[in-house]
Amino acid sequence: MEELTLDSMRKHIDRLCEVREGSTVSWLAYMELYTKKERELYRALSTTQVSKNLVRFHLYIPTKELPLVIQPKINLPPLILNIVENNKMPPSKFDTNVMLEVPQAIVNTYGVPSYSEINPAPFYIVTFGFFIGVMFGDVGHMLMAIPLLIHFKANL
Known part of the structure; x- marks a missing residue:
């Protein structure tokens, strides 16, 4: 299992953004996508709590986008989803x-x-x-x- 670090997440983003070879996407569009992903990465990392065996995120996910989180198409450690109802x-x-x-x-x-x-x-x-x-x-x-x-x- 790959360790969840900033470097490993950058490598994963690079794998997701491999659009250069044989693609019609311009360099500007590629860099725009890359910077959006980097910005979201840092925003997500700023809301995490990291311990030895657990990474905890506190975030809002729209109900219709919940299946995208529950069943990812990439190999990640098991996901423990705890839905908290609050008045916020x-x-x-x-x-x-x-x-x-x-x-x-x-x-x-x-x-x-x-x-x-x-x-x-x-x-x-x-x-x-x-x-x-x-x-x-x-x-x-x-x-x-x-x-x-x-x-x-x-x-x-």
Whole structure:
């Protein structure tokens, strides 16, 4: 059985990220995936309690994703799953696709909504184009007004 260390987890991540040979994935996409996995690795490791024979994680797992944890496709030591019901509010989790990932990240920068609140990212996506249009409209008006102001400056 492989010892659960940071080095072994890095090797495992490297095995998971072997997409370079014969793949159409760009180097940038590969590095993005790698950094996301590294960030999640360090976040997960910061919540662990390690003893001689046991590694304990405290985390929230959505019910629909529980089978992914219970039956992993990799060789790991046996899993002891202890589901604890508590009165704490679970963290917000918004399922996003590639198109919605960036707007959701921008919204999360200014504060992640609470568990039962509406996700403001759709409102941001809809209004973003309008506000950009308003800003560039003002720039366009300014560019049209500058020649007129220069032309009529002598009369002012």
